C-alpha cells in the first residue's frame with residue numbers, strides 16, 4: 427500500500443485525476459470503478475476540466491459504481507445514480523449506456539446484486555477502482571462486521587453511516603437503512619485501487635490501514651491484501 431500525502435484537498439483531487447487521465451490516454455476503452463460521497467467530487471471536477479481542455483476522451487470509457495441505496499429511485503436527488511450523472515457523467519462525453527450503478531429500484535434486490543456481480547466479473551474487472559472511506563473504515567457499503575461478503579449484496583447500514591450520510595438528506599429519518607454494494611472480492615478484482623481520504627474524521631480509518639494488519643472491524647484494512655493500492659490523503663487524515 428502506497429500513501430501519497432497532499433497539502434490540500436485540491437492537490438489530492440489533482441493527484442487522483444492525473445492517475446485516471448494517464449490510464450485513459452493509454453487505454454481509451456478502460457473500465458473505471460467509481461465511488462460516490464463528498465470526497466471524490468473534486469477529482470471528478472478535475473476530470474471534467476481535463477475533458478474540457480481536450481486532454482481526455484470518455485467516448486469509449488466504461489464505468490461500474492460501487493454501490494447504491496436501497497430502495498431508492500434513480501431520479502431521487504440522493505441516489506448515487508443521480509450523484510454520478512450530476513457530478514461527472516452529464517459533463518463529459520461518456521455514453522450513458524456504458525455507465526453502471528446498481529439499480530436501487532429493482533423489485534428483487536438480491537437477484538439484481540447477483541446480476542450486477544456477474545456482469546462486472548465478466549468484464550474482467552476495473553482497470554482502476556476509486557474508493558472513499560467511511561469514518562468507521564467502511565468501503566463502498568461494506569460495514570465493519572465479523573463476516574464480510576465477497577460479492578455484490580444487499581446490506582444494512584450502521585447507525586454511524588446513517589448519521590454521517592444524513593447531511594445529504596432533509597433529516598436522518600430519510601436516509602435509507604439498506605444498500606446494494608459490491609463486496610470485498612468485487613472491489614479486489616480491480617487491477618489498481620486508489621483510495622481518497624481527507625480530514626481529521628478519517629484519521630482513525632487511515633491509521634488502521636497504515637498499521638498493515640487486517641481486521642473485518644475496519645474493512646479498508648483488507649486492502650493490504652491487494653498488490654496495487656494508492657491511498658491519496660491530506661495531512662489531517664494521515665497524521666490526525
Ligand code: GLP
Nearest residue numbers: 462463464465558559560566567
Ligand atoms: C458512503 C459511501 C462510500 C463513501 C463514504 C464516505 O457511505 N457508500 O463509498 O466512501 O460514504 O463518504 P464521504 O466521502 O462523503 O466522507
